[in-house]
């Protein structure tokens with residue numbers, strides 16, 4: 080065990096009684112911060128930033144230094160795994176992520192191998208080690224991955240998509256190929272997360288950004304079952320079993336009970352979920368993380384305080400059977416957000432949440 084100076088986030092994830100609600104924010108290191116834009120400029124491009132551990136460390140710590148958030152998240156991307164599998168990720172300004180070599184055939188799926196986390200993805204592990212050293216136990220470090228379904232979506236679409244016609248086409252027309260792809264990605268994710276923990280990640284988050292695009296039955300078959308394998312693999316590994324794992328399916332509010340049944344420690348909620356309702360449904364089984372609408376961060380500080388209080392009040396008092404709440408946005412903070420609003424958000428949550436923890 081380490082001697083964390085601020086272990087509020089980890090104590091909350093362990094379901095312990097805590098003195099106030101911890102806060103971190105998805106995409107807390109990002110383009111809304113001028114210091115991030117300066118470091119990215121110095122790196123030249125986003126991928127070089129991810130692949131240079133000292134620079135990835137610098138941007139990971141920027142929001143911690145500036146705002147006093149209760150957790151740091153590794154600066155990287157979910158698309159590192161497909162990049163390491165040889166799909167060649169490029170990220171162009173205004174375009175988003177694109178793969179030069181997307182999956183286009185059954186033969187492409189057959190040729191995929193599981194990347195060695197300490198080789199092809201060694202830069203991620205090095206970044207984690209450098210960040211842990213620089214954090215010096217001020218706050219815990221969150222490691223992460225994309226969900227198999229979300230990663231496979233990007234791999235097959237070749238970029239972001241509005242209708243997911245290629246990946247859903249594969250799912251409906253060749254379910255066996257889709258499952259084969261998802262299994263290779265799942266096996267890669269499991270090794271990747273275990274290596275992140277071995278390198279120093281103190282909690283884990285699975286981003287299932289596109290699971291919400293599926294019907295319930297297909298969500299169970301093509302997204303949830305693979306996330307469930309990931310949770311089981313982490314929980315049954317002696318070196319990882321004490322590391323909390325949080326699942327976030329954007330648009331997954333319909334499936335909170337199913338997600339909680341995987342045995343994960345927490346669920347991320349997007350802003351469309353009523354947090355009081357989520358608490359009534361699964362709040363005695365899992366920690367809830369979320370869920371203010373990120374667009375509020377592009378408005379004014381009064382709106383930020385108001386909406387943050389609405390989320391805190393929505394979760395309400397932390398009773399003896401409630402697992403707990405971690406404040407976050409319902410999705411990543413946008414490049415249009417005002418840095419002063421982040422200051423206001425952190426202050427609002429840190430100064431006003433103790434009343435719910437009596």
Ligand code: CP3
Pocket residue numbers: 104105106107108109110119125152153154155156157158170172175176223239286288329411
């Ligand atoms: O949260 C953090 O601060 C840690 C870093 C992080 C990034 N991406 C940095 C990033 C994390 C956890 C991610 C996860 C990620 N990446 C997800 C899942 C979460 C979600 O947002 O749903 C997804 C779907 C991706 C894929 C991805 N990467 C997209 C769609 C984009 C482009 C969209 C955009 O915001 O421009 C990226 C690029 C990216 N990843 C940026 C950052 C800070 C912007 C790159 C830049 O500097 O231009």
